[in-house]
Amino acid sequence: MRANQAALLNRRTVLAASAGSLAMPFIARAQANPLKIGIQSIFSGPIALLGTSSRGGFQPEIDRINATGGLLGRQIQPVYRDSKGQPQEAARVARELVNTDGCELLLDAEASSGAFAVQEVVRDLGVLCIHCAAETSSLTADPKLRAPTAFRSARQGVHDAIVGGVHSAKVAEAKKLTKWATCSPDYAFGRDTTAQFLEFLKHFAPNVETVSQSWPKLGQPDFTEVITKILQARPQALYSALYAGDLSAFINQGNVYAMFGAMEVFVPAMGDLPVLTGVKNLPAGIQSACRYLPAFPDTAANEAWYEAYRKANNNDYPTNWSWECATGIRLMEAAVKKAGSTDGKGVAAALEGLTIDSVFSTTGKVTMRAEDHTLIDYAIGWGTTIPKAPFLTAIEPGDWGQIAELETEWKKKNGYV
Amino acid sequence: MDASALLDCVTTSSCLVTQTTSGLIVGMLLFLVAAGLTLIFGVLKIVNFAHGTFYMLGAYLAYTVFQITGSYWLGVLGGGLGMALFGVLFERFLIRRVYGANVLMQLLICYAVVLICDDLVKIVWGPDFRAMGMPPEFQVPPLFILGGVVPPFYLVLIAVSLLIGGGLGLTLGLTKIGKIVRAAAHNPDMVSALGINTTLLYSLVFAAGGALAGLAGGLAAPVRSLTPGMGFSILIESFIVTVIGGMGSIGGALIAAVVLGLIRSFGTIGFPQFTEGLMYIAMIIILVSKPSGLFGKEIV
Numbered sequence: 001m002r003a004n005q006a007a008l009l010n011r012r013t014v015l016a017a018s019a020g021s022l023a024m025p026f027i028a029r030a031q032a033n034p035l036k037i038g039i040q041s042i043f044s045g046p047i048a049l050l051g052t053s054s055r056g057g058f059q060p061e062i063d064r065i066n067a068t069g070g071l072l073g074r075q076i077q078p079v080y081r082d083s084k085g086q087p088q089e090a091a092r093v094a095r096e097l098v099n100t101d102g103c104e105l106l107l108d109a110e111a112s113s114g115a116f117a118v119q120e121v122v123r124d125l126g127v128l129c130i131h132c133a134a135e136t137s138s139l140t141a142d143p144k145l146r147a148p149t150a151f152r153s154a155r156q157g158v159h160d161a162i163v164g165g166v167h168s169a170k171v172a173e174a175k176k177l178t179k180w181a182t183c184s185p186d187y188a189f190g191r192d193t194t195a196q197f198l199e200f201l202k203h204f205a206p207n208v209e210t211v212s213q214s215w216p217k218l219g220q221p222d223f224t225e226v227i228t229k230i231l232q233a234r235p236q237a238l239y240s241a242l243y244a245g246d247l248s249a250f251i252n253q254g255n256v257y258a259m260f261g262a263m264e265v266f267v268p269a270m271g272d273l274p275v276l277t278g279v280k281n282l283p284a285g286i287q288s289a290c291r292y293l294p295a296f297p298d299t300a301a302n303e304a305w306y307e308a309y310r311k312a313n314n315n316d317y318p319t320n321w322s323w324e325c326a327t328g329i330r331l332m333e334a335a336v337k338k339a340g341s342t343d344g345k346g347v348a349a350a351l352e353g354l355t356i357d358s359v360f361s362t363t364g365k366v367t368m369r370a371e372d373h374t375l376i377d378y379a380i381g382w383g384t385t386i387p388k389a390p391f392l393t394a395i396e397p398g399d400w401g402q403i404a405e406l407e408t409e410w411k412k413k414n415g416y417v
Numbered sequence: 418m419d420a421s422a423l424l425d426c427v428t429t430s431s432c433l434v435t436q437t438t439s440g441l442i443v444g445m446l447l448f449l450v451a452a453g454l455t456l457i458f459g460v461l462k463i464v465n466f467a468h469g470t471f472y473m474l475g476a477y478l479a480y481t482v483f484q485i486t487g488s489y490w491l492g493v494l495g496g497g498l499g500m501a502l503f504g505v506l507f508e509r510f511l512i513r514r515v516y517g518a519n520v521l522m523q524l525l526i527c528y529a530v531v532l533i534c535d536d537l538v539k540i541v542w543g544p545d546f547r548a549m550g551m552p553p554e555f556q557v558p559p560l561f562i563l564g565g566v567v568p569p570f571y572l573v574l575i576a577v578s579l580l581i582g583g584g585l586g587l588t589l590g591l592t593k594i595g596k597i598v599r600a601a602a603h604n605p606d607m608v609s610a611l612g613i614n615t616t617l618l619y620s621l622v623f624a625a626g627g628a629l630a631g632l633a634g635g636l637a638a639p640v641r642s643l644t645p646g647m648g649f650s651i652l653i654e655s656f657i658v659t660v661i662g663g664m665g666s667i668g669g670a671l672i673a674a675v676v677l678g679l680i681r682s683f684g685t686i687g688f689p690q691f692t693e694g695l696m697y698i699a700m701i702i703i704l705v706s707k708p709s710g711l712f713g714k715e716i717v
Contacts, residue, residue, distance in 0.1 A: 043544060044535065044539070044544065044645055044646055045644060045645065045646040048539070048544035048545060048546075048644065048645065049544070049545045049546060051544070052543075052544050052545060213689070214685065214689060215689065215690070217693065219644075219650060220650070221637075221641050221642075221647060221650055221651060222443055222446075222641070224439045224442060224443055224571075224682070225436070225439050225440070225443065225681045225682040225684075225685040225692075226685060227439075228435045228436055228439040228566070228682065229436075229685050229686050229689075231435060231566055232426065232431075232432050232435060232436070232686065244546060245545075245546030245642035245644050246642065248546055248548045248642045249548075249640065249641050249642040252548060252550070252551065252639065252640045252641070252642075253640045253641075255551060256551065256555075256559065256568035256570050256571065256640060257559055257566050257568055258558055258559050258566075274545060278545070278546060278547075278548055279548060280548050280549070280550020280551065281550055281551055281556065316545075
């Protein structure tokens with residue numbers, strides 16, 4: 001009996017010790033318990049700048065949060081994934097980040113084509129997601145497409161279209177530009193933003209007529225036939241929603257045809273430092289939205305963020321996507337703190353109507369508008385390119401009162417309200 | 418479809434000149450890449466799926482040489498020679514091991530090289546786009562011929578591409594080495610039995626194919642954005658050219674490339690929503706009427 005008890009004790013001791021040793025990793029893990037945030041973007045191919053400069057916007061903020069004790073006391077562990085610009089891959093990556101990698105929150109820095117795919121996964125899983133780069137308006141403006149736990153910290157195409165329309169109409173009136181051509185990438189972003197730009201341009205300058213429209217593929221290496229088609233139409237002005245490497249190639253190829261001297265050119269994505277510095281032989285006088293420049297808003301805080309970004313990112317220039325991503329994670333940080341958890345519904349409720357301090361605003365604050373989950377009050381304006389720093393001059397800031405008013409009209413017209 | 422715009426264009430000298438030169442430049446650069454592809458297939462019966470990577474690396478090498486020397490032509494030469502060497506190494510250490518093997522094995526090796534090279538480019542040159550910029554000697558205003566706009570740089574590119582294509586055609590048609598290459602394409606065992614070093618010959622063919630793609634990359638670098646993965650889109654078009662022209666036919670590749678360039682330049686005016694589709698329709702029509710391509714050997 002005693003022998004049996006001794007044997008039992010031994011067995012119990014061994015079992016307890018085994019259980020204890022088996023539990024050790026779980027205890028350790030619970031203590032560390034990092035907060036995984038899934039971050040997806042395009043890190044390869046012609047639009048890789050989107051991914052690299054988005055990461056450049058996220059990572060310093062993550063480092064700052066981790067250095068000050070983390071979020072809800074947990075260190076943030078970002079999980080970066082490359083969708084390669086394929087919408088089906090973007091959806092797969094989003095699902096994998098949540099289901100396999102255990103990410104509790106998503107930061108989506110996909111182009112619009114991928115963001116729509118991610119949005120459907122978010123709707124299905126109920127995870128909190130902030131779209132930090134997709135600018136296609138319908139993503140959040142259309143109530144049928146909007147997801148309860150998805151938000152947008154990126155600028156919205158219709159905002160740029162309104163400000164661009166106001167600015168371009170003034171230039172069109174002053175220079176009597178009535179014949180316009182367009183050349184934009186052949187997917188949702190290119191088509192939507194072009195249609196919206198023309199809508200608001202014609203709203204303020206009713207005499208404008210579209211004489212030619214071209215839709216090159218995203219990542220198309222050669223734009224020669226598109227450029228010659230535009231030249232054949234002999235427009236007085238050209239609008240293009242091309243961006244990054246595509247825009248650089250378009251400008252280089254347009255230069256050999258002296259296209260930029262033959263017409264007034266309006267390119268919203270021109271006012272981004274990597275494009276302005278990356279394009280060789282930059283033509284002067286291109287009208288552009290200010291995507292991101294340290295000189296707009298012209299504040300010490302914005303200049304300091306610019307310097308810190310470059311220091312943290314091998315002296316690379318920040319892009320429009322960098323500030324959108326930095327804003328996305330700052331909003332996420334504030335909302336998670338407010339909600340006290342990472343639960344999708346809870347953080348979504350905290351995000352609705354949330355206002356935070358921001359260096360990317362002319363008023364010093366940005367707000368996540370509650371009714372359509374999109375960012376407002378960020379710095380928005382149009383100016384004219386010059387071939388050297390600060391690259392964009394005479395920047396005319398947009399009026400957020402006017403933007404809200406015209407945006408509401410636009411939403412009514414499209415059945416979004 | 419905008420038939421009236423197309424009709425207006427083909428009946429207006431300015432549009433005709435502008436779109437024709439535009440089609441020619443697109444076609445000639447495509448020809449240089451496709452010529453290497455078809456040459457390698459013609460002799461070795463290898464479908465080099467990594468050929469677009471040769472084009473990409475050629476462009477990046479040209480960019481680097483241009484950055485160092487400031488000379489565009491040295492850059493182009495650097496791109497061509499670098500890719501000739503890369504072609505030899507690629508054939509010697511990888512492709513040689515799968516001659517006669519299942520095409521899937523060849524595809525696997527080529528695809529691996531594509532992915533590895535894309536990543537290497539990201540490491541060496543960075544993931545963001547690079548722009549060489551127009552060399553100073555070509556920063557000149559375009560010419561106006563019959564009202565059409567013709568950039569001098571593109572005229573030079575067309576001329577250089579024709580010279581390279583012509584040189585390749587003459588070498589294959591008139592020289593001893595050309596005869597050996599053609600004989601090897603027809604009957605490699607007999608060429609080998611005659612005591613000709615086919616191992617060296619195959620390396621030479623890969624060097625020539627690589628050089629052609631590298632030269633195309635270098636020539637186009639001033640007007641194109643250099644990005645990792647840039648070879649993929651040109652590879653697809655090169656395959657279309659090779660298939661339309663006839664696998665293994667250099668002359669066929671030239672004609673198919675020019676036809677494709679013209680389809681793009683005039684298609685964008687008449688069929689702006691369907692330009693890409695037109696290329697595939699042309700391919701289908703030609704393959705249905707002549708399955709071996711315009712100048713390919715009949716399949717028996």
